[in-house]
Amino acid sequence: MKEIVAGVDIGGTNTVYGLVDREGGVVAEGSLNTVSYPEINDFVSALVTAINELLLTGDFKLLGIGIGAPNANYYKGTIELAPNLAWKGIVPLGDLIRAKIDVPVIVTNDANAAAMGEMIFGGAKDMKDFIVLTLGTGLGSGIMINGQMVYGHTGFAGELGHVTIVPGGRECGCGRKGCYETYASASGLVRTVLLLLSEMKEKSILRDIKPSELTSKKIAEAAAANDPVAVKALDFTAEKLAFGIHNAIGFSSPEAVFLFGGLAKAGEMLFEPVRKYVEKNVQPIFRGTVKILPSGIPEKNAAVLGAAALVWNEMLA
Amino acid sequence: MKEIVAGVDIGGTNTVYGLVDREGGVVAEGSLNTVSYPEINDFVSALVTAINELLLTGDFKLLGIGIGAPNANYYKGTIELAPNLAWKGIVPLGDLIRAKIDVPVIVTNDANAAAMGEMIFGGAKDMKDFIVLTLGTGLGSGIMINGQMVYGHTGFAGELGHVTIVPGGRECGCGRKGCYETYASASGLVRTVLLLLSEMKEKSILRDIKPSELTSKKIAEAAAANDPVAVKALDFTAEKLAFGIHNAIGFSSPEAVFLFGGLAKAGEMLFEPVRKYVEKNVQPIFRGTVKILPSGIPEKNAAVLGAAALVWNEMLA
Numbered sequence: 001m002k003e004i005v006a007g008v009d010i011g012g013t014n015t016v017y018g019l020v021d022r023e024g025g026v027v028a029e030g031s032l033n034t035v036s037y038p039e040i041n042d043f044v045s046a047l048v049t050a051i052n053e054l055l056l057t058g059d060f061k062l063l064g065i066g067i068g069a070p071n072a073n074y075y076k077g078t079i080e081l082a083p084n085l086a087w088k089g090i091v092p093l094g095d096l097i098r099a100k101i102d103v104p105v106i107v108t109n110d111a112n113a114a115a116m117g118e119m120i121f122g123g124a125k126d127m128k129d130f131i132v133l134t135l136g137t138g139l140g141s142g143i144m145i146n147g148q149m150v151y152g153h154t155g156f157a158g159e160l161g162h163v164t165i166v167p168g169g170r171e172c173g174c175g176r177k178g179c180y181e182t183y184a185s186a187s188g189l190v191r192t193v194l195l196l197l198s199e200m201k202e203k204s205i206l207r208d209i210k211p212s213e214l215t216s217k218k219i220a221e222a223a224a225a226n227d228p229v230a231v232k233a234l235d236f237t238a239e240k241l242a243f244g245i246h247n248a249i250g251f252s253s254p255e256a257v258f259l260f261g262g263l264a265k266a267g268e269m270l271f272e273p274v275r276k277y278v279e280k281n282v283q284p285i286f287r288g289t290v291k292i293l294p295s296g297i298p299e300k301n302a303a304v305l306g307a308a309a310l311v312w313n314e315m316l317a
Numbered sequence: 318m319k320e321i322v323a324g325v326d327i328g329g330t331n332t333v334y335g336l337v338d339r340e341g342g343v344v345a346e347g348s349l350n351t352v353s354y355p356e357i358n359d360f361v362s363a364l365v366t367a368i369n370e371l372l373l374t375g376d377f378k379l380l381g382i383g384i385g386a387p388n389a390n391y392y393k394g395t396i397e398l399a400p401n402l403a404w405k406g407i408v409p410l411g412d413l414i415r416a417k418i419d420v421p422v423i424v425t426n427d428a429n430a431a432a433m434g435e436m437i438f439g440g441a442k443d444m445k446d447f448i449v450l451t452l453g454t455g456l457g458s459g460i461m462i463n464g465q466m467v468y469g470h471t472g473f474a475g476e477l478g479h480v481t482i483v484p485g486g487r488e489c490g491c492g493r494k495g496c497y498e499t500y501a502s503a504s505g506l507v508r509t510v511l512l513l514l515s516e517m518k519e520k521s522i523l524r525d526i527k528p529s530e531l532t533s534k535k536i537a538e539a540a541a542a543n544d545p546v547a548v549k550a551l552d553f554t555a556e557k558l559a560f561g562i563h564n565a566i567g568f569s570s571p572e573a574v575f576l577f578g579g580l581a582k583a584g585e586m587l588f589e590p591v592r593k594y595v596e597k598n599v600q601p602i603f604r605g606t607v608k609i610l611p612s613g614i615p616e617k618n619a620a621v622l623g624a625a626a627l628v629w630n631e632m633l634a
Contacts, residue, residue, distance in 0.1 A: 129474075153444075154570045154602070160567060164563070289471050
């Protein structure tokens with residue numbers, strides 16, 4: 001029998017899952033429409049059935065189930081007040097799953113899962129102190145210190161996306177203003193383009209795209225074609241991203257910061273100025289001590305690998 | 318024989334040391350003039366001689382020596398490029414002491430020692446996740462996560478005093494601008510008073526004190542007497558202090574933040590507005606989860622207790 005771990009990533013639209021071996025091979029996988037299950041019990045039944053079906057495809061011994069989900073609490077195995085999920089209130093996801101399949105179930109938020117994936121299967125294999133920033137619609141963060149995930153007293157630690165970087169700045173979905181993710185994320189880049197279109201006189205192909213259809217991908221493509229607004233927007237975004245990073249370095253002095261997700265696909269157009277601004281603005285004692293790196297996890301399976309890594313990490317301890 | 322630990326706090330002017338038992342009793346103590354020993358080898362000889370003399374005052378078994386010092390590196394046992402000490406370059410303090418007295422020697426910065434003291438002997442005895450801010454001339458910080466001190470990849474983690482809170486703001490001794498400690502410290506409070514004296518028309522007894530003689534103590538006394546400039550300066554300082562705290566909460570979600578040192582002596586005049594601003598500005602998920610507390614360590618012996626706690630913590634592990 002081959003020892004195997006199930007990794008599950010619950011998103012607002014889709015849930016992807018897979019069986020992951022010790023080497024990070026995804027030996028079987030599948031997906032569910034999260035929105036098709038407005039009742040949590042129906043979702044759990046469907047997920048457990050799906051995992052059991054995957055297990056029939058080989059001679060597997062299931063060691064545990066790792067789950068990445070929005071607003072997840074590691075200590076309690078719950079999803080709490082997730083705005084983008086149909087399940088309201090506090091959902092005891094870990095308990096519900098364990099009632100149907102008797103293995104360890106570990107639940108944490110998706111960015112923490114990404115960080116664990118980076119340590120077990122990705123670019124942080126030999127690191128004990130690093131930070132992963134996931135740059136999508138928002139900014140998620142997973143912080144590793146001394147080889148341990150930082151969960152804090154509440155289980156919700158590592159919420160760098162809502163650190164205030166501009167007091168009184170851009171409105172955030174959390175109800176506050178000036179949060180890191182309103183600047184340093186794919187949607188933050190879009191907002192920056194809109195600001196620059198208001199300030200700059202230069203021609204730009206971005207003036208021919210409806211604001212509702214602007215994406216970080218289109219902006220990165222425009223920047224690659226030397227569109228002046230796109231180039232300036234990427235630089236501004238890199239500076240804001242670097243600001244949050246240099247302050248995080250003062251906190252935990254990581255060996256590396258990994259950038260992951262939609263915005264990170266801009267590649268060196270983003271990484272190069274981020275590195276420059278971090279080095280320029282970080283406290284002198286930390287200059288030259290931190291690598292700014294792309295994720296070492298293949299993006300296709302990143303969410304499933306990260307979730308599975310939660311369990312492999314505990315099995316290896 | 319009674320098991321005992323030596324705690325040493327090296328300051329720019331004075332070095333205090335003492336023998337500390339498991340319960341936090343300081344059973345013997347003394348001090349040296351740091352400035353009288355411009356040669357590090359002379360200092361080490363004097364310190365070891367002094368500790369040996371203390372040990373003769375009872376039937377003691379020395380378990381180790383804990384040292385708090387500016388710019389100390391825990392991993393290497395060094396003091397590195399300390400601007401306020403005569404010893405230049407990288408001083409291998411741990412090795413120099415061990416060459417003369419064969420016990421474990423642990424070196425870390427003074428704020429980390431304060432945090433360890435808080436956990437072993439003070440108000441954080443039952444806590445695993447907390448932060449200590451020392452509010453003196455600068456702002457030092459010691460961060461505990463999962464019951465472990467955060468040293469980071471370099472050994473210099475927990476430098477919250479130099480997190481940027483106001484881009485382009487006040488000049489800092491580190492050569493940068495807008496660092497947390499230029500606002501949230503005893504000297505930051507003095508700078509705020511000078512700013513407010515320039516902006517406000519109200520009468521103030523602080524107008525009769527030379528700027529070079531202004532202290533946080535005098536300002537707190539003026540605030541207690543309802544001096545309008547002093548009252549406003551304390552509120553402004555509390556807001557800035559709270560800003561750094563609410564961002565630190567997003568990072569590590571501590572159970573408590575302890576305030577220590579000269580500025581903290583302002584008491585509830587400082588703590589009450591700090592609590593108010595933290596609750597108002599922290600991310601909603603963390604509201605009501607963090608206590609803002611005065612240190613539970615008796616100030617008289619705080620430095621020696623903190624340094625000794627470094628060793629007791631390892632003995633108890």
